[in-house]
Amino acid sequence: MRDKKVCIIILAYTVLMIAISLVGNNFLLDMVVLTGLWAFAAQAWNIAGGYSGQFSLGHCAFFGIGAYTSSILYCNTGLSPWVGMLIGGVIAAIVAAVYSGICNKLKGHFFALATLALGQIMYIASVQLTSITKGSVGINIPFKPGFLNMIFNSRATYAYIILTFVLLLTLFTYFIQKSKYGYFLYAIRDNERAAISLGVRGLQLKMGSFAVSAFFTAIAGTFYAQYILFIDPDSLLVLFLAVQMAIIAIIGGTGSYLGPLLGSVILIPLSMLLRAKINFVSGLDNLIYGLILMAVVLFLPDGLLPFILKIFKNRTGKKAMEKYPKGELNLDAKV
Amino acid sequence: MFLQNLVNGIFVGAMYGLTASGLSLIFGVLNIVNFAHGEFIMIGMYITYFAGALLGVNPILSVLISVPVMLILGVLVERFLINRIINSSDMAQIFLTVGLGLVLSNLALIFIGGNYYSVRVGYATESLKLGSLLIGKASFLTFIVTVITFIVVSMMLKYTFIGKAIRATSQDRTTAQLMGVNTGFIYTVAFGLGMVLVAISAALLTIMFPVYPNIGNHFVVICFVIVVLGGLGSLPGALVGGVIVGVIEILCGYYFSMGWKDVVPFLVLIICLLVRPQGIFGTRT
């Protein structure tokens, strides 16, 4: 462990794990689990959206593929979701790679809208293919606790698992970011043509990063299914879910492995608390959530991470900002 | 029957085209995907509904009220919100409008409630008979208004000075600036004009659809598809894209399956993106 940052990440993880073991409140554990789940999903989204500049609004498709694959296999053949999770991940990765290849030439909004279409197609397919997915009635996963079933009595267990997932994915992302692939991906994001002309294999890298992103998103989907124990098209394959993954990453700050974590730690508890506490007028919680979203975009268009780092910079007088490669947020990208 | 379905498809397509036209204009000029488009439609529909319920105004005439109101709303939204993120990342722009959409639909829920309100007009359910062909008066009316609106707006864009400036800005905003165009002003004008189109389409939608806080969800995704299909900011493109989607969707619904018909627009979109990424009427850059 020569790398200091890795030590820190692992330290933070350990602290959190210990903290969880001390928390007895199930609502808090639920919050930790969901925050972890969305941090994981946003981190996965960020591999495509933040690193290689493929702004997807269709990641709900991969989330759904993951959840459906493992659940169908588990309910019909009894196959452990731990295995089903990997199968779902691989299927999602293949779909993603193909789709990314198809949409290779599309940029910005057009890519986003094309991926949005993928999510919608998956939604309709899951509603219509009733013999496989049980359609919109959804799949109830029977509550049979057991490690192999990936179903647990205690929410703390779910919290341990998802935090471990987050840790592994964060380390993975961190090493990617540090490796030459990270620089290739940044290069593609910032100026694809130039990067390709310098010998970066753009198409393969984009397809690859999209596939990896989809793989992890599908794993998040399986985890979700095993946690909620009920899946249906309306809770998995809706645009809102895809938007949520992207929002968390963007609000936190794309292009860094800390951004999605930060976004999730702030947004998920916020929305849960709003929903729990602002319940006297129907819709007020969503209204406030919307206002907060708008405020962040308006006042901190680069996300929260650079903002927080700036505070640190001012405090410590060090140039923390420069360590973070700027995302697609620079003005030149628009000109 | 085929002819009947074809005609229905064209009418539905015209409705789609008109509904998407405001989005298309805004997308084309400001290069912003407006995820609050559905909520703007919702507001337009509420204005039409209340104009009918409180003042007894026919949906068609209600545009006299809804157009100015929506125009002002559009100008305010552009000046105070959109304007500030015009140079931000694509995603930041999308999320501003996502947030705005959340705010608007929940404001409607809080202040107007979740009820489904409809304007009741006789012609909503009446039809004209052409041989064995039945043409719904409301659909026909929508079609006529769509065509007139498109002609008027296209003429405006084609022949007025500001129209040319709007087109120039949508094609190359930097150079437009160099030619002395105050692009900030053009954005406001374009957004306002887009909202006028939304107001007109919303008034027509109110004839057939009840309005409630989430009605926009019924239309917004299809509008995205049409805008991309037709080509960025191209009004004729929006109309043609709408008709293509409408016709294929209706034929698929009749001859194949109602349940699967909604997948058609997306498949058409993907195929189109593969073959002609710039859209039917778009320019390759």
Added chain:
Amino acid sequence: MKKIWLTVLAALLAVSLAGCGGSNKAETTEGNQGDGGGDIKLGVILPLSGNLALLGNEIMDAINIAADMKNKSGGINGKKIVTERADAPDPNAGSTQANRLVNTENIKMLMGTYSSGIAAASVPVAMRANATYVEVNAVADEITGQGYKYIWRNVATASMMGSNASKFAAEYIAPKLNLTPEKLKVAIIHEDSSWGTSVSNGVRTKAEEYNLNIVCDESYSSKSTDLSPLILKMTKAKPDVVIASSYIADAILLQKQAKQFDFRPKAWIGTSAGHALGDYAGSLGQDAEGIFVSDLPGIVSDNGLDKDAAQLKQEFLTAWKASHETVPSGVTFGAFCGAWTFFNDVLPQCKTFDAEEIRNIYLGLDIELGSLPDGTGVKYGQNGQNERATIVVEQWQNGALVAVWPDNYAAAQPASLPLPAYK
């Protein structure tokens, strides 16, 4: 070094947020129940925002009216019923909200949920925490019969709702049209979400039992912007009866487009939801006249009610009209009755408010048909399903939905059969 601090900060933030959130909630709610003092808290999980907001909020109002009525008449042995609203527009939120109410707010009695999908996610959470769950609306068959001990559903299931429509078509409409059930041509159409799908399954199963001639069977999305292909398909199939399971926007659109294309079956039977809402008739006016609705009983004839029930119905309607323009539909009545039974017949007998105790009380209940404002009674099976839940057929007559079938609930005779041609 900055990253170290940042990570530590993030961790601390998460922990402290968790910590403070927990402590203040625990203080305010602990020891509220079963210790002789304070109020009786009931968590109500409903979609109060989003697509299902209209009925979600109506049901919330109905439950609150029931609670107010009980509180005004002295409450539960002197204690007041307090409802804690929990907005759950989707299954994920349903699970989270159930968890919050049960584990953080320490509420061991929940009510809900209207949407079957949301119930599917929230009920298991409550069951795992041994909390009581009173389901007053969600109709999916799967909610009961999963082996859960503490779920109580007073209303009928989706399959009952659907099969009742087929039964009405076969047993009432066919003879009126001088047709045998085998000759009766039926179109089954439904919106393709969970609700429409499960209801239409009931329709289909029963229709096959009666050997009805199914000439058209289609699903569609409730967000459809045009339903003309469906209407034209039906025009071609020429059904005598259409049985439609729709939400509201699509139900309105269906009817408008049916008229546009001059499609007029001899009878049109909607099932609950869209067809039963006041906004449906409000939107369609004359065109809603004569449409049948297979629904949970709403405003039924006083003939089928005992005296107390009739009076309770009036009280409820008076309270309702004070804040609503439309009359409550069967779904809302079902919620009121489910809540009322819980407040009036279950809670007063409780000492510990423990789920097991409530289970015993529920299983012991025996309330005759006609003793509740919607004409139903109460007798729960071991699986938690009310066996005296009823489905009736209502019809839009002069802008109001009146029960017309079966006879003991009928407030009026079925009219407009076959439906007259459009004017």
Added chain:
Amino acid sequence: MLKLKNVDVLYGKFMAVKQVSINVKKGEIVALIGSNGAGKSSLLKAVSGLCSSVKGELIFEDQDLKSYKCHDRVCEGIIHVPEGRKLFPRLTVMENLQMGAYSKKARSSSKETLAKIFQIFPRLEERKNQLAYSLSGGEQQMCAIGRGLMSLPKLLLLDEPSLGLAPNLVKLVFDTVKAINKEGITILLAEQNSTMSLKYSDRFYILESGNMVNEQSKDSLASDADIKKKYFGLA
């Protein structure tokens, strides 16, 4: 007429132009010479107002340019014909030219200006109803210059007018520039094609990676063999 003093142009943290001072007198053709990335375009953009983060003094006819927004500078008589022509691709030639006369001042007399421009570029008149993207490179350049002239400029900023054109067309373009100059329009030209600029301009400035290296008039060049060799390939 145009005075730049110690001008810096920044893109984010990257400084494209450092401490450049130039001076353009009325009626002159002044060329900015330098290789790709030397900061020529950035300097023109600073003058036309396209770059917002500019430090230093920008004086045009005794007024501080920095207080004017990009579109207002057109009214003041500065027009920028950008690198790569940047015509509006789906506007017709005619509409492109009309866009040039967008400023209020130019709009009123646009008909006469148009006639004049068709005189200079008869090809444009033939193609006036064609969409701009369908023009050939030389025609596009003419259209771009014509469009610039439509604004009745006092100062014409020309960025790489010869880029991507065949040699005979390059000569044509420069001849046109000279002709325009004779009409009394001052021209500031950014060019990589140093030989042509040298031939047609009155004075020139040499830029190298954002710094100004030298200022020369045509006559003084004769005495500076270094510059001659380095930038013009002349022995």
